[in-house]
Amino acid sequence: MTALFFYGTLRHLPLLETVIGRPLEGVDLSEAALPDYVIHWADGQAFPLILPQAGGQAVGLLGKGFSDEDVARLDYYERVFGYDLKWVEVTGPDGAQKVQMFWPPETTYAAGPAFVLSDWAARWGAVNCRAAEEVMGYRGQKTPEDLGAIYGMIHARAASYVLAQTEDTVLGPSGNARADVEILATSNPYANFFALSEMRLRYRRFDGEMSPVLDRAAFLGTDAALVLPYDAGRDRVLLIEQFRMGPLARGDKGPWQLEPIAGRVDPGETPEDCARREAVEEAGLTLDRLEEIHLGYPSPGCVSEFFHIYLGLVDLPDGAAKVAGAAGEHEDIKGHLMPLDQALEMLDAGQIRVTPLALALHWLARNRDRLRNAA
Structure with missing residues (x-):
């Protein structure tokens, strides 16, 4: 079992669970800090920067008990953004200890204000969770580098999906709604600037019966x-x-x-x-x-x-x-x-x-x- 330290958006537990593909059962979570570093927003972006500062404390999340498969999934996700595993020494409930964390690549982004996870979660949490679902769906099909090149569009598709969840619902005269559709399987066989979604589903017919299982596809824009x-x-x-x-x-x-x-x-x-x-x-x-x-x-x-x-x-x-x-x-x-x-x-x-x-x-x-x- 592996111990990992997270300083950024993966401290948001719904995102962490989306990436590892399971609930966090069996993982011991606690607060820890990386000394001589601070965490700030990347100015105008949806993610934080970790910056050296003598005497600073980059407070994050320490997780103990991640399986090899958990780490492999996290590594796939983080390499989309150019992050690599690195050993660091953090201070946690049991004192100083060496653990691994995903270290960001060199960046030219300017630093914004101090990063507050709850502020990020309110604005970006749902969007990033949706984007992570799409990213992890390509595991075994696309390399992280491939996804890094198109992540901007993945993020934009996720934002459109979340926006649709917040809009006023407009139903047809029949009153049929999303609850009248049963999605049995989904896949994205193609993704680049745009993407294609294939679904196996059935839906409620106007006579009240459910349709046969159907294969349908949609071109995903924003x-x-x-x-x-x-x-x-x-x-x-x-x-x-x-x-x-x-x-x-x-x-x-x-x-x-x-x-x-x-x-x-x-x-x-x-x-x-x-x-x-x-x-x-x-x-x-x-x-x-x-x-x-x-x-x-x-x-x-x-x-x-x-x-x-x-x-x-x-x-x-x-x-x-x-x-x-x-x-x-x-x-x-x-x-x-x-x-x-x-x-x-x-x-x-x-x-x-x-x-x-x-x-x-x-x-x-x-x-x-x-x-x-x-x-």
Whole structure:
């Protein structure tokens, strides 16, 4: 049996249990400290840093009684982030003792305030537990290094899942709900920037009986925020144009598409904050106000992606259209400024083929007079 010292997020017991894949029965847990170190947030991140400081005390969790399989699972998880086992001497209930801990790689992250586990757990605990479930599901299929390269998307998918648990439930007229689905098995046979989830399940039919056992699959995306910029005083909109993989993969001869500003909702970010951030990144616009247009699934039969679509009220003077985009994401985005009537004529003529933009323009046409009168 092995003794391990944890200074960071694995002190959160639900996360620790998720990683080892079992309850912590048989593991003796106590508080311990690593002398001459302190623990701070990595500034702007969802994890802590352990930093040398003479006289400091990095207070953490000492666990005794981990099995070889427990340690192997923990090692797989921690190597996703570049951590390695290292012997250290900590002070615990039985005095000074040598134990192992997962030591972080060299980092360039700036230190934030002192790390408080309860603060982290309130904001990130559920998301990181969900992300750990996906990570550990790849054990035996992918290397930790493979997962390290895509962990940002794993974390984003986890954040979308947790967000769905906190939203108001919207049921169909039948009243059937999640409790009417029995999931018998799940697997993720593919994961990279996106992932594919396969499930064996059955669900309650409208006649009240359970369906036969079925094999179903879903393409796992994340929540996304989309915003159509509109200047109510000038009655004009800004549309963006960029190269898109979907039309190319379909064989469309026009893979450059007009669409609203859009982007993935990052973990820890609200959809509204995402809409404002993307407006700056993709069009150089600082939005005055957001109006909710629609919240929903673009293709619920096979895709988990969820859209938060907004109208962004903003000043759009001549010259507001630019070529922009986040350089780190290799974005090349061109803005097009036009009267709303022109955009609606393009919609009627079939020249707008991105459905969220079509939906936003139809909504704007219906609310145009109200918005113009208010302006």
